[in-house]
Amino acid sequence: MMTNLFSVFDPSTTIFSLSLNWLSTFIGLMIIPYYFWFMPSRINFIWNKIINILFNEFKILLGPLNKNNTFIFTSLFTLILFNNFLGLFPYIFTSTSHLTMTLSLALPLWISFMLFGWINHTQHMFAHLVPQGTPAVLMPFMVCIETISNTIRPGTLAVRLTANMIAGHLLLTLMGNTGNSLSMILLSLLIFGQIALLVLESAVAIIQSYVFAVLSTLYSSEVN
Template structure:
């Protein structure tokens, strides 16, 4: 039963033995109207305000002293990619690429490795000092080094698992409730549809929140190596 339940998240569309489900990752480009590049439409104005707000917030998180020109664009692009893919997964028969660790780890692991390499090569003393929080008693220093090292090593895993688990959880709940529809009476079916609409609204909020959390945590991790 559990195997069948989770199999809805497995790539299943094949042509010439090539999995086509991952093409849903590129479908976000189709949602961007061509007019967004030509005239200042309402869509452009709204999206521009969102990007400017994110730019200001990420600039504050990174730190004005440590910021380089264009540094926030990396995290804004990361936010946009994840949010588009999260929303695409809410459409029927569209493969949710962000529900797979292949996708989320591909985003989190290279970022974390880059931050760590940059920090240890250019700011080695600062990285060593970061392993022992200020004011730690000498007796606890070895334990704090172990704890901080482990917390650093699991960061890409927590980023990836958090995003994938949140995407899977909501979709599983929608699938489980939807499968009970044919066996319900008309009155219960009305309640089920209302519940499904409420869950869909919740999933839309989760799609934005999880992409925002992923981008903000990546920004905070980058600010620690400077």
């Protein structure tokens, strides 16, 4: 029995005191080799179409000189999307609902962007601290505000993804726990609501992975 509603997100699968829940993050690596020798299916064509669309969009955001960097962000989108969808299946650990996972993705990217920008484009990074047209009186305040907003970027990226994953799963858990005490009519309505919420969560899984990848791309484009 759950002592806490948030305990549904706790890693609980252990063998020899080793947490095996995080291995769900790497299940996708077992699927990748099949793409190289299986006959292409409709799913392959659809997925390649999606990746090409993302590649072209990220290429516009990054510019022609950094178009090769788009592979990093398309891979990031694929990883987050796969883990978001895995969490919708019963008894599968949702790694993207933990800040350990999301911060591990956001923080190294942000640190690498900052190091690259301040080392190679120092004047450009200083110019970003003061928006164009700012009055001289407000410049010190704008530098503080821009510095704070720039510093909290990895935190906002990580918390946004984690909070959206937790919110939907908690709602599904709360609705599912009330099924034992309902009549057949209310139970049928509950099942319909659960299916509708699951469809919504599928859309949220796609949107949040897209938002994470796009914002990372925008942060990268600012330092060039």
